[in-house]
Structure formats: structure tokens, C-alpha cells
Amino acid sequence: MQPGGENLQPRKIIHVDMDCFYAAIELREHPELAGKAIAVGGQPGGRGVLTTCNYEARKFGCHSAMPSFKALERCPGLIILPVRHDLYRSESMKIRSIFAEFTSRVEPLSLDEACLDLTGLKSSGSALAKEIRFRIKKETALSGSAGIAPNKLLAKIASDWNKPDGQFEIHEDEIPQFMQSLPVKKIWGVGDKTAERLGLMGATTCGELQKIGLVDLHRAFGQFGSLLFQLCRGIDDRSVTPNRQRKSLSVERTFPSDLVTLTEGTAELEKLINELTGELSAKHPERAVRTAFVKVKFTDFQQTTAECSAEAPSPGIFEGLLEEGWSRGKGKSVRLIGVGVRFKDQESLDEDAQLELF
Amino acid sequence: MKFTITKEDFLEGLQQVQHVVSSRTTLPILSNVLLEADGNSLRLTTTDLDVGVTGSVKAKVKQSGSTTLPARRLAGIVRELPANEVSVEVDSKNAASIRSGPSFFKILGLAKDEFPPLATFDDANEYKISQGVLKDGLRMTSYAISTDETRYVLNGIFCSFKGGALTLVATDGRRLAMVENDIEFPESRETEVIVPTKAVNELQRLLTDKGDVKIFISESQVAFELNNNLLVSKLIEGNYPNYRQVIPEETKERIVLERETFLSTVNRISLLANEKSNSVKCIFGENKIDVTANSPEVGEASETMDVAYKGPQFSIAFNPDFLMAPLRNLDTDEVYLDLIDEMSPGVLKTEGSFLYVLMPMRVSQ
Numbered sequence: 001m002q003p004g005g006e007n008l009q010p011r012k013i014i015h016v017d018m019d020c021f022y023a024a025i026e027l028r029e030h031p032e033l034a035g036k037a038i039a040v041g042g043q044p045g046g047r048g049v050l051t052t053c054n055y056e057a058r059k060f061g062c063h064s065a066m067p068s069f070k071a072l073e074r075c076p077g078l079i080i081l082p083v084r085h086d087l088y089r090s091e092s093m094k095i096r097s098i099f100a101e102f103t104s105r106v107e108p109l110s111l112d113e114a115c116l117d118l119t120g121l122k123s124s125g126s127a128l129a130k131e132i133r134f135r136i137k138k139e140t141a142l143s144g145s146a147g148i149a150p151n152k153l154l155a156k157i158a159s160d161w162n163k164p165d166g167q168f169e170i171h172e173d174e175i176p177q178f179m180q181s182l183p184v185k186k187i188w189g190v191g192d193k194t195a196e197r198l199g200l201m202g203a204t205t206c207g208e209l210q211k212i213g214l215v216d217l218h219r220a221f222g223q224f225g226s227l228l229f230q231l232c233r234g235i236d237d238r239s240v241t242p243n244r245q246r247k248s249l250s251v252e253r254t255f256p257s258d259l260v261t262l263t264e265g266t267a268e269l270e271k272l273i274n275e276l277t278g279e280l281s282a283k284h285p286e287r288a289v290r291t292a293f294v295k296v297k298f299t300d301f302q303q304t305t306a307e308c309s310a311e312a313p314s315p316g317i318f319e320g321l322l323e324e325g326w327s328r329g330k331g332k333s334v335r336l337i338g339v340g341v342r343f344k345d346q347e348s349l350d351e352d353a354q355l356e357l358f
Numbered sequence: 359m360k361f362t363i364t365k366e367d368f369l370e371g372l373q374q375v376q377h378v379v380s381s382r383t384t385l386p387i388l389s390n391v392l393l394e395a396d397g398n399s400l401r402l403t404t405t406d407l408d409v410g411v412t413g414s415v416k417a418k419v420k421q422s423g424s425t426t427l428p429a430r431r432l433a434g435i436v437r438e439l440p441a442n443e444v445s446v447e448v449d450s451k452n453a454a455s456i457r458s459g460p461s462f463f464k465i466l467g468l469a470k471d472e473f474p475p476l477a478t479f480d481d482a483n484e485y486k487i488s489q490g491v492l493k494d495g496l497r498m499t500s501y502a503i504s505t506d507e508t509r510y511v512l513n514g515i516f517c518s519f520k521g522g523a524l525t526l527v528a529t530d531g532r533r534l535a536m537v538e539n540d541i542e543f544p545e546s547r548e549t550e551v552i553v554p555t556k557a558v559n560e561l562q563r564l565l566t567d568k569g570d571v572k573i574f575i576s577e578s579q580v581a582f583e584l585n586n587n588l589l590v591s592k593l594i595e596g597n598y599p600n601y602r603q604v605i606p607e608e609t610k611e612r613i614v615l616e617r618e619t620f621l622s623t624v625n626r627i628s629l630l631a632n633e634k635s636n637s638v639k640c641i642f643g644e645n646k647i648d649v650t651a652n653s654p655e656v657g658e659a660s661e662t663m664d665v666a667y668k669g670p671q672f673s674i675a676f677n678p679d680f681l682m683a684p685l686r687n688l689d690t691d692e693v694y695l696d697l698i699d700e701m702s703p704g705v706l707k708t709e710g711s712f713l714y715v716l717m718p719m720r721v722s723q
Contacts (some may be wrong), residue, residue, distance in 0.1 A: 214385040215474045218407045226407070229384050247508045305596050307511070324597070342508060353635075354677055355717040356531050357604040357703060 010172040012118045012125045013240065015155035016132060018095070018144040019164035021112035022088055023054040026081050028141050037062070038079045044068040051083055055164065085283075088112075091140055098135045102128065107240045113159075115152050117240035126169045133167065150175070153236035157186050175234040180207035187231050189224065193254050193335070197301075206232040221301075249284060250295070250340025251275045258299050258333035262326050265334060269294075269322050272339045273315050280341070288344040290356070292317050295338035296325035303336075304328045309358045313341060359423025359448040361395045363415070365439050365458065368400075371415035372433040374587055375404040378411050378560060379429045387472045390426035393448075394470075395419045403476065404429055405590075409556050410476040411564075413587035425452045427467040435463050476590045479581050482574035483547045485519060487539070489584055493565040495526045495537045498712055500558050501683045504530035511596040514554040519543060519575075527601050533680045534601055538711040552598055553580055557591035564589060605715055606703055609696035611669045613647070617693045621685040623661050627651045628678035630659035637719040638681070641673040651678075674700045675719040684714045 018024070022040040027033055037057035041064075042048020048068040060075035072078055092111040099106045105117035118128055125148035136144050147158025148169040161168035170178055183205055185195045195204075201220070203209035209232040217225030230236065251272055259265050280289075292313035297303040306325040310317050318339055326334065344356075372391065379389055392403040400417035404410065425448045436444065441459030448454045452467035496515065504512035509531065516527040525538045553561075557580070564587050565571065571584040575593075582589045627638050632653040641648040647665055652658035674697060684706055685693065696705040706714040 213472075214388075215407065226384065235384075247506075303595075305511075307597065307599075309599075353720045354532050355701065355720055357529065357534060357715060357717050358531055358599050 009119070010150040012121065012128075013149055013152055013155040014116045014118055014125060014129050014132070015147045015149075015152065015159040016095075016099070016114055016116065016129075016136075016144050017146070017156075017159040017163070018112040018136075018142060020052055020054045021091075021142070022052045022083070023057075024142050025088055025091055026084075027054065029087075030081075033079060036079060037075050037077055038081060039068075039071060040081050040083050041071075042068055043080060043082075044072055048080075050080070053078070091142070094140055095136055095142075095144075098132065098139065101135075102132060104242060105240050106242055115155060115240050126167065129167045129169075133165075151234075151236040152238050152240065153188055153231055154178075154234055156188060157182070160186075179210070179232065179234045180205065182206045184209055184232065187228070189227070189231075191254065194221070206234075246284070246287075246343065248340055248342040249276070249279060250293070250338050251279065252295060252336055252338025252340075254297075254336045255334075258335050259337075260333045262323065265322055265326055265337060266319060268337055269318060269339065270315070272337060273318055276339050276341070284343070289313065289341045290344045291342045291358075292321065293340050293342065294318055294321035294325050295336070295340070296322070296329065296334055297336035297338075298329045298332040299335055300332065301335075302329075302332075307342075310341075359393070359395050359425060360421040360446070361400060361417045361419045362443060362445045363400060363417040365436060365442050365444050367415040367417065368436050368444055369433070371400065371402045371413060372429065372436060374413045374564060375402050375411045376429045376433050377563065378404040378406055378409055378556075380406050381430075387426060387468050387474075389428055389430070390468055390473070391429035391432060392424065392426045392470055392473045394424040396422040403473075405474055405476060406556075407474060408554070408592050409560060410590045411560060411587060412476060412590075413585075415586070423448065424470045425454065425467045426470055426473055427452075427454055427465055431465060435465070476588070477576075477579045477581075479574040479576055479579070479590075482576040482579075482581070483543075483549060485524070485541065485543050485547070485573040485575070486570050487524060487541050487573065489565050489569050489571050490567040491539050492571055493562065493567065495524075495539060496558060496562050496565070497687050498537050498684070499526045499528040499535040500555075500562065501687060502528040502530060502533055502535040502714075503555050503558070505555075506530065511552060511594060511598055514552045514594045515558050516550065516552050516598045516601070518550045520548045520550065527598070529599070529601060532677075533683075533714065533716040534604060535684060536601070536605075536713045536715075549575055550598070551575055551580060552594035552596070554591060554594050557589065560589055560591075604703065605713065606696070606698060606705060609698060609705065611642070611667070611697045613642070613665055613667055613695045613697070615663075615665065615693050615695055617685055617688060617691060619663065620693070621682055623649050623663055624678050624681055624685075627659045627661055628682075630657055631678055632656075635719070635721075636677055636679070637675040637721060638678045639673050639675045639721065641671070642667055642669065643671050644668065672700060674704065675721045676704070676716060677719060680716055684712075688712065 023038055039050045039053035039057050041050035050064050050066050050071050052064045053062045057075055057078055062071040062075055068080055088111055099116055103116055103118055106114055108114045129146035129148050133144055133146055143165040145159050145163040146167040147155040149155040149158050150172050154170045158168040158170050184190050184198050184203055214229045217229050289311055291307050292310040293305050293307035295305045304325050306321040388406055394401040399414045401414040403412040439458035440461055444458045446456050452469055454465050454467055456463040518525040522540055523538050524541050527536045561582055571582055574581040578593055580591055580593055627649045630653050631638055631651040638651045645667055647663045648660055650660040690708045694707045703715045703717050
């Protein structure tokens with residue numbers, strides 16, 4: 001919100017989310033597969049997982065991040081195509097150039113979704129969303145869904161409302177009512193486990209969550225609790241920031257049941273490292289790495305991060321960090337492990353550069 | 359609740375606690391200051407859930423009790439009151455009537471029941487250090503704290519109680535400031551914690567040059583007791599980087615510099631530093647340093663300083679802000695600049711235990 005209150009009109013934020021982006025591109029490239037269940041991802045032989053799949057495959061219960069062999073068990077006719085990042089990136093760039101015709105305030109969240117701030121444009125948010133989706137379809141033959149709302153949180157929730165190939169708008173005055181029945185799981189940052197904990201506190205909807213005081217939320221979830229207090233009321237002051245530079249990349253996993261021994265942890269670590277390495281080479285091959293870190297969350301939700309400088313982190317470095325983080329739990333079992341790297345500032349790679357101590 | 363208090367005491371009490379109150383808070387009571395009148399004092403407390411401060415001032419209490427009132431607004435009113443004596447009366451609905459000379463204010467508060475209590479320190483380790491020493495130590499290090507939220511372990515001052523000393527360290531990964539002071543505590547109480555920036559700032563506000571400060575450290579919290587105040591804060595969880603490994607052990611050239619002269623030279627020359635890369639170059643020659651800067655399409659600046667230097671000619675570039683920050687916060691007349699080569703960290707030292715490691719900048723030409 002702007003200080004001084006000079007800008008009291010609600011913001012016009014649009015979240016555009018492409019429908020099964022990778023799978024949709026592959027279908028466009030392979031028209032002969034139309035109507036069949038298809039997915040993009042790793043082959044079932046190794047540790048391959050689905051990156052995405054189309055709605056035909058979702059009917060069988062397939063979803064992204066599912067191990068490919070499991071997906072084939074559920075949907076034996078599933079056609080798994082290899083991932084072609086270059087192709088998806090060039091399609092994504094076409095879509096971004098369409099956004100750029102409407103506003104410079106575009107924040108790409110990934111290759112297939114972005115937030116646009118269209119505050120100040122005369123046309124209504126829903127007319128603009130319709131036009132953007134029309135242009136995307138015309139130029140790429142791909143469909144996207146849009147959410148229109150006064151902030152990023154609600155725009156993202158809304159884009160999921162009439163998916164695929166649809167849009168939904170939440171007006172400022174509808175927010176209180178809309179939040180009442182909204183499941184807490186729809187809030188950004190609330191996954192299965194947080195939802196489960198909130199459930200134990202008596203909150204499965206945002207309306208119920210609003211009844212929990214800030215102090216209790218802060219005590220249970222720390223800073224994230226304070227954020228939840230706002231988000232469950234539909235309040236989100238974050239601005240749409242173009243060119244936001246990613247500062248780190250990480251992958252993490254919450255285990256179905258807590259891990260007790262470090263050996264179990266090390267086995268899981270290996271999978272996470274593979275996933276991280278894959279993401280790094282696919283999405284950020286140009287970025288220089290500054291540090292490696294391992295996050296460990298214990299059964300009581302306390303968490304710790306072990307970190308060290310490393311320009312080319314090896315599995316051994318991550319193992320050492322896991323050991324360090326693990327030992328801080330003093331015997332507590334572990335519910336989540338995350339591995340990641342932080343990037344060097346892109347600017348510091350310029351010629352006149354500040355050198356770093358660590 | 360009913361009490362009278364001098365304007366001066368009331369304002370002092372409020373000023374010591376009001377900075378903790380965040381201007382944008384989601385819970386109204388966190389904008390309020392908790393007032394508790396009892397005996398012959400008024401206790402004031404604020405918190406933002408991460409940091410809390412409490413302190414007390416003299417007051418004539420006619421009827422003991424407590425309430426919470428909007429902190430900033432109250433301080434604003436008290437600052438402008440026309441007379442030296444202030445009387446405050448709070449009714450059962452937490453409405454406060456404030457009278458001073460011909461003025462009357464009524465402000466609405468909230469019941470104290472909702473006010474979150476500050477953490478307690480029953481199982482804490484206790485340490486003691488002179489306020490002046492801690493104040494100097496924080497001043498000499500706190501400017502180097504990182505503001506990069508992704509490196510949250512660096513968003514505070516590392517305090518190591520080890521080997522009979524308190525070592526304070528702050529770094530943002532490009533420069534590192536450290537100061538060490540001997541203090542007494544049993545070996546069994548050796549510990550290392552990271553105190554977050556906000557608590558450091560509040561502590562610097564409260565510290566004076568007289569008396570001691572008691573420090574209490576528990577598993578996840580730290581408290582500082584000084585004068586009539588108690589500052590409580592959560593600690594930053596995580597491992598601080600191994601800072602000892604970035605302090606160069608050897609040095610090739612030591613240059614003795616007059617601190618204020620060097621500071622004003624760098625300050626002048628930095629006016630022409632390139633906005634984007636922001637560097638000044640120090641070119642060492644026989645018995646002199648040329649400090650230079652240039653900015654394409656703007657111009658250039660240079661200044662020669664006489665120093666005792668007999669080594670080979672070489673040049674090294676630094677971010678002028680990083681070079682000036684310690685110079686501004688020291689009070690010795692002379693500083694030593696220890697250098698190895700143009701790509702290795704430079705070290706600024708004083709006669710005391712202060713040390714500042716600064717990475718140079720790589721310059722294209």
C-alpha cells in the first residue's frame with residue numbers, strides 16, 4: 001500500500017497460468033497424440049518423475065512430481081515424452097512479449113506463470129485478461145487461465161478457479177466473503193503438513209483461521225505465522241516486481257513418516273541432490289553458485305540450515321551439511337530435508353566487481 | 359489506574375520503548391505500550407513478538423493498575439504537553455484521560471490481557487560487561503551487518519563468549535568487523551549466539567557510558583538488563599560462517615595512516631566514483647598513496663597522501679563506503695592498513711582488539 005493514501009483505488013493484478021504448459025506444447029507438436037493421456041518427464045527406468053501431464057492423464061490420478069513408474073501403474077496407456085526445455089523456454093518468451101505489450105510490470109514466476117500489474121489501465125481487469133488469453137492462443141495455439149484480483153495472493157488463487165482455459169475475478173468487496181470458505185490449503189505457502197497442523201488448531205478454512213490470534217500463530221509458525229494472519233484475511237501487500245533476480249534454488253521433501261536415522265536421511269538426500277542438479281542445469285545453467293545449504297526440519301517443527309561456501313557443490317559437501325544439521329536436532333527425528341544453492345549476484349560477475357570473503 | 363508524572367520522565371520512558379513498535383502491524387495491541395503503575399513507578403513495555411523492551415520511570419501512583427495505549431500517539435501527545443506535570447487516569451474501559459496545565463486529552467486503549475508477555479529467563483546463563491565497552495564494540499561492528507535477507511544468519515551480530523572474552527563479529531560476506539574484549543565468566547558458560555539487527559539497534563539506543571549490562575542467554579532468547587530497562591529478543595538460529603578462516607594470517611605491507619585524514623581524502627575522492635561499480639583506487643608509491651577515482655563521461659579525481667611506505671608500487675581498489683564505515687566509527691588517531699596484494703583482503707587494525715577485513719574490488723583496466 002502506498003503511504004499517504006494517494007492511491008486508494010484497488011490494484012488490478014492478473015495472474016496468468018498456462019494450462020499443462022509442457023504437455024500442451026508437446027501435444028501441439030504431436031497432433032497425432034490428441035485425446036491421449038500424455039506426460040512430460042523422466043523415463044520410468046531410473047528415478048524419473050513426471051514434470052507435468054495433461055488432463056486426460058490427470059483423470060487417472062497422475063500428477064506432476066509423481067514417479068514415472070507409478071504413473072504408468074495408474075495409467076498404463078500413458079505416453080511419457082522427454083523434456084525439451086529449450087522449446088518450452090522459447091514459447092514462454094513469446095508469451096512474455098505479449099505481456100510486455102500490456103505493461104512493463106510483469107513478474108514471471110516460472111516459465112508457465114506470471115503476475116501482471118495492470119493498475120491504471122482503463123479497461124476492466126476481466127476484459128484485459130480475456131484479451132491477453134486470446135492473444136496467447138492466437139500466437140501460440142496454447143491455452144492459459146487467468147485470475148484477476150486486487151493482490152497477488154488472490155489473483156493466483158483465482159487463476160485456478162476456472163481452469164483450464166477460463167478466468168475468474170475476485171472484486172475488492174467480495175474478499176471477506178470469498179475468504180470465509182476458502183480452504184487454508186489454497187493459501188500460498190501452506191502445504192499438506194501445515195494444513196494438517198492448522199486442522200489440529202481447528203482451522204481448515206480461512207474463515208476458521210481468522211479466529212486464531214496473531215500471537216498464537218506466531219508462536220506456532222514464527223514469522224510465517226504473522227504472514228498467515230494476513231493472508232487468511234485476503235491481505236497481501238507484495239508488489240509485482242519485474243526482473244526479480246532469483247537468489248537461490250532449492251528442492252525439499254516432507255516425508256510421509258519422520259526419518260529416525262541419518263542413514264535414512266542420506267538415502268533421501270541423494271534423490272534431492274539429483275533433483276536439484278537437474279533443475280540447476282535445466283533452468284539456471286548460466287548462474288554462478290556461491291554457497292550450498294541443507295535445511296532440516298525436525299519433528300517438532302524446529303528447523304535449522306547448515307550452509308557453506310561452495311562454487312561447485314559435490315554430493316559429499318551436501319552430506320557433510322546434512323550431518324551437521326542433523327546433529328543439531330540432538331536425536332530428534334526429521335520430517336523434512338531440503339537442499340539448495342545460493343547464487344552469486346549477477347552484477348558481481350561484471351568487470352568491476354566487489355570480491356567476496358565468503 | 360491513576361498517576362501523576364513529570365513530562366520529562368514520561369517522555370523518557372516512552373522514548374526508550376517506542377521504537378520497537380512497528381508502524382505496520384496486523385495486531386492492534388502490538389502498536390500499544392503496556393503501562394503498569396504500582397508503588398512509585400510506572401513500567402512501560404512494548405513488543406513486536408521478536409523483540410521486546412521494558413523499562414520503568416518514577417511516578418506518583420494514586421491508584422495502581424494497568425492498561426495499554428497507542429505508543430506513537432501517546433509519545434506524540436506527551437512531547438507537546440504544555441506543563442511539566444502530567445496526570446493520567448484510566449477508566450475500566452481503558453480510556454485514558456491525560457491532563458497537563460490547561461490541556462485535556464482522552465485516548466482509547468486496549469485491555470492488557472491481550473498483551474503478549476515477554477519471554478522469561480529462568481534457565482539462562484548470565485554474563486556481565488561494562489556498558490561503555492559493549493556500546494563501543496557494537497558501534498565498531500554493527501555497520502557491517504548484512505541486510506541480505508537470504509543470508510539470514512548474517513542479519514545480526516555474532517557474539518562469542520569463549521576463552522575469557524566476548525568477541526563481536528559482523529559481516530556481509532564482503533567485509534567483516536570484529537572486536538574482542540576480555541570479560542569474566544566460568545568456562546562452563548561458554549556459548550555462541552547471533553543477536554538480530556533489530557535487537558542490536560535497540561540495545562545501542564539503551565546503552566550509556568556508565569554502569570554494567572547484564573546479559574542472559576537461554577536456548578533461543580537473549581536478554582539485556584541495563585539501567586532500568588530490559589531488552590528481550592529471539593536469537594537467530596543457524597551456524598555463523600567460520601569467520602576466522604577469512605582473516606589473513608600474514609601480511610606483506612603495513613601502512614600507518616592518520617584516520618581522519620584518510621577518511622576525508624577517501625570521502626572527497628569518492629564523489630567521482632563510478633555510480634555503478636563504486637570504487638576508489640589506492641596506488642602505493644614511495645612514501646605516498648595516490649587515491650583516485652574516475653567515472654566515464656563524468657570526470658575524475660585524485661589526491662596524494664604522504665605516508666611512510668617503502669614497498670613496491672602497486673594498486674588496490676575498494677568500495678569507498680566499505681572503507682569509510684570503520685574509519686567513521688573508530689576513535690583512535692592512527693589506523694594500520696595491512697595488505698598482501700591487489701586481489702587479497704586488506705585488514706584495517708587499531709592498537710586495540712579491533713580488526714576489519716575488507717575484500718578489494720576487481721577493476722577492469
